[in-house]
Amino acid sequence: AAADVILAIETSCDETSAAVIRGGKTIMSNVVSSQIDIHERFGGVVPELASRKHVESITLIIEQALEEAEVELKDISAIAVTQGPGLVGALLVGIVAAKSLAMALDIPLIGTHHIAGHIYANELVHDMAYPCMALVVSGGHTELVLLASEGEFRVVGRTRDDAVGEAYDKVARALRLPYPGGPHIDRLAHEAEEAIELPRAWLESESYDFSFSGLKSAVLAVINQTRMKGLELNEAALARGFQESVTEVLVTKAMRAAREYGAKQLLLCGGVAANRGLRSALAARCEAEGLPLLVPPNSLCTDNAAMIGAAAFLKLKREQLTGLDMKADPGFSL
């Protein structure tokens, strides 16, 4: 178990990644090849292009991961792969590679949930304690997940429309900023001297769900009205107003959920965890309330295979293996 060496593969969206993880904790390699330069000009991920690029890269990325880890295929004890959620054509590329390896080497195959990966990225750098609450924020997801014990997930809140990262990218696009727009909005928000006040979507008072499409529409309305009146738009103030609205709702709901479920830790993960406004606001609230906050380094927040290896290790430990007839599951539930 502690000596188990997992080769993990992640191809659910626009990153082709392979990693070698020992004992569920030690990253021996984590190779990530981003396709951003391909999708950039379209302002978002084009599924067909993503699959094709994964096919081109996957073998090379796996070889590189083995090489960097200084291991050979005979040293690998199991193959982990993202089974879903994600783009079906993209997932399939990783799955086919994983199945072939598991079959050829006659070792276990572990289909892994992408969000479990984002959450267990924390275990690669911290020691998780249960129960804990995870705030998962990325381009495809916005979820509050309760972990009552190791590997036991319960989604207590989720977005009803856009994911946070998606909202960031759409707002950035309206401001004619490059894709992905999250980091640009984050930077503008920090440069701003003032904020344009925007609404907060609290939904029903008891709900841990989120909604960002109304906020996005409010931002677009400000942009359109300003342009129509021929006025100059204070883009930084708008970015800051948007970021403040997003952050306040995320932080408030995450803290309330952590308290209600007696969480010993709050985990922040997914690509949007890189957001400076969100990180600092959450850190301040956790500090004030004496709740430990766990955040992986940025390289483990964005999509990568190391996190898939970390989550798969728990399943391997419990012998929760996946058959070779495994299928991509774009709507895979935790």
Ligand code: KG4
């Ligand atoms: O987790 P990730 O790499 O891919 C998905 O699984 O979706 O997340 C990518 C998302 C993009 O929407 C990107 O704009 C956003 O994370 N993002 C940010 C920041 N850095 C990346 N959003 C806000 N602030 C940032 N600093």
Ligand code: ZN
């Ligand atoms: Zn992701």
